[in-house]
Amino acid sequence: MAANNYYDPADLKKFGNITEWSKELGEKFFEYYGKVFEEGALSAREKSLIALAVAHTEMCPYCIDAYSQDGLQRGITKEEMMEAVHVGAAIKGGATLVHGVMMMNKVNKLEM
């Protein structure tokens, strides 16, 4: 058990253990996961950058750890990684701001 943290870096290595309490679903998930990241219409390199961006928008420390390392292993540069994070941030920021239209609609409807 981690002493004082909800998140423990050592837990990332134990990810595979989730199959212990639900073998079939766990194994199906990992099989799917592995398949998703194979070379396809998108290269494994492009997928790694997408994963890194999503890792940030999801604010998942395990995923950030894993896909920063994965990016380095694939020769992805710091500039490429940071641009991917900005793509995530832009969508996240845009997603917040576009709701401003909803707010405007509501205010415009209510206000005289």
Place this chain on the structure above:
Amino acid sequence: MLKEKKKQQQSLHKRHSEYAFANKQLEKLSNGVFANGELPTFSEKINETGHFPLRPTKLEILQINVGYMCNQVCEHCHVDAGPDRKEIMTRETMLQCLEVIKNTGAHTLDLTGGAPEMNPNFRWFVEEASKAGIKDFIVRSNLTIIRANKKYYDLPDFFKKHNVHVVSSMPHWTRGKTDKQRGAGVFDLSIKALQELNAVGYGMLGSTLRLDLVYNPSGAFLPGDQTSMEKDFKKALLEDFGIHFHNLFAITNLPISRFLDYLIASENYEDYMYSLVEAYNPAAVKSVMCRNTISVSWDGYLYDCDFNQMLELKVASKIQHISEYNEDILNDRNIIISQHCYGCTAGAGSSCQGAVAK
């Protein structure tokens, strides 16, 4: 800051650093997570698949280190090479090597360093060795040496004349990553040298003048898939600089010498050892390079590989020096291993010829 930078331009030996000494490195590799049982030792691990003790197969590669002197001081260098290293193979030892080269059953002769070209007898040695007609004659060139001084400018022609297979280090296709690992200005000089090698025919499609690149990760992580990396390197170097080369060898950094020093100083040592052990691939054990290689040091001693040479682990055989070389006796030995060997069995495996397992 300047003082720190100057220190980085010196070898660990020159700095009298703790990890300049083989016994200190071996001590580090045997203690900690390997002594307290957190991680299995390499011998325990290969024993699981019946590979202990590790034994040679047929000798295929004779690798000769002609000296530790180098014009660069790369951060990850397992040789701890640099301008301040004075260990250089003498002509007398080279003559002993030539006797062996004439009679060896190995199909590959692999000259390495340091920067092998800095040995004053390098050209004579290459001329003599090439007469033996060995199938694949490799020189590991750091590229920048070709542009370091006028006296080296004709190296591409010299290599071509003797049909030398050039294998050169290139950690990335971008300036930033390359210079960070290999020193300021290395990238630009390497690009120029590659263009000059291309100009005499090296690395061109269909050319018999082989030019391969070696990729080492520039940090505490393992190399990615060799085939994908090669594709990315080829695309970037061609688009940006019009450079051609044949193959890319992805080599894992082994936790010894300067790379070990870096791992410890950056507090990455334990995580890196975990990564190596987790990535252990039993299939790679069958093809590790120490099984088909003999490594000769600048002073003529024999080792299972260049890494064991730096750890001063001589072959476990009654034949330990090139002057008494006997291939049959040498091949009947147990290979000396320690935890650094995990570097050669991680993922797709790693050797001086890159990945070893599919």
